[in-house]
Amino acid sequence: MNFTTSEENHIKCIYHLQQVTGLVNTNSLAAEMQTRPASVTDMLKKLKAKKLLHYERYKGFKLNEAGKKAALDVVRKHRLWEFFLVEKLKFDWDKVHPIAEELEHINSAELIQRLDNFLGNPSFDPHGDPIPDKHGKIPVINQQNLSTVTLKKMLTVSSVTNQSVQMLEMLKHYNITLGSQLMVLKKFEFDESLEIKVLKQSPCIISEQVAKNVFVQYV
Amino acid sequence: MNFTTSEENHIKCIYHLQQVTGLVNTNSLAAEMQTRPASVTDMLKKLKAKKLLHYERYKGFKLNEAGKKAALDVVRKHRLWEFFLVEKLKFDWDKVHPIAEELEHINSAELIQRLDNFLGNPSFDPHGDPIPDKHGKIPVINQQNLSTVTLKKMLTVSSVTNQSVQMLEMLKHYNITLGSQLMVLKKFEFDESLEIKVLKQSPCIISEQVAKNVFVQYV
């Protein structure tokens, strides 16, 4: 089936929310979409008519299989374009989201398939988020939040959830990028900050706020 | 200023029509846009309000300087994306138009600048049409229609105006692509067909219909 840009944006947003909460409610979707609860209700009726979600009024909603498939298709396009923008056009990672937010709505299966091949069928976008394949299959990643990790074990940075300029600035300062190797030396109970050692650099301290946005894998 | 997708499509279409006719009229724009004359009139009011064209009702219309600038910006984006699709994603040239028709509406000056650089600042799109630079400047080309050319002079194919699968099939059969070298040996008065010799191939005959869509430069 074919969806409008607005429908695709809503579907994708519901998908992300239901990953966290299971069932999604009207106000949270409205907040996330920067729109009004009344507008969300309108859209829910359309998406229900297209049989993309389970929805009973006043009771919350979530995507069914068809809805999840549609969401993953948009996510795939979004992340492939982000990869293109960073790897080929040399954008900084904090600039690509709004552009990918538009590119993801270009509908051409052949375009995306060719783009995927051109990019070398990448598995992760520039933020470390997995890129679903054309069937909606997502590579499994065994990652863990940096703030919950065992001390003195070697780690690799696999993704970063906050993708703002500010975050990029911080990570650049610490010389951390996706794939960086590091180890947590100590956790300070006072403010939950961490002393870490990035490979080939002297130890430094990062705040709990930073740590909570960084995900890692054990090497 | 920022324009809607529909506005951009209309502006671009007016630009192409006025290249040929000077002044454009409602019916031709409606025909070209596959829409209704009444819808064109509606759009003209909007574009006039945005000060993009000279328009007096019942008298025809044409873009002013601001309108031409806006049109060239869309043309630039369209042709850069077409170049990307053919050169990088290996699309056949007859498949790229509808996709570029959508990509051209992604609005990000930085995206287009980076794309332009990534592609090596090309001057011509896959159909041989010139790509305006970011100021709207178009490379001058001294090309001539193949059907009006001097006999027995060496020529280079510089552009092809019909971009259908059918045309691509014909040209592939004759082994002609952009940049091919050829020479017209004889013009048959009976049906205006041409005997041509493509470099390294034996002479053959092409119809007037084909010739009229092929533009060349003297070597």
Place this chain on the structure above:
DNA sequence: TATTATTTTTAGATTTGTCTAAATTTATTT
């Protein structure tokens, strides 16, 4: 449990882009 607060939906309006049918203007023929 009754009252109050929060969440969600409905009712009705607005904007954009399009359409059809009818009216108007301009162009072309007798």
Place this chain on the structure above:
DNA sequence: AAATAAATTTAGACAAATCTAAAAATAATA
């Protein structure tokens, strides 16, 4: 010049996506 034809515009309608304000349902609290 009058009649006819063609082009163009207007009037009024509709669908999509959004909004505000009010009503209804549900949740939280006294």
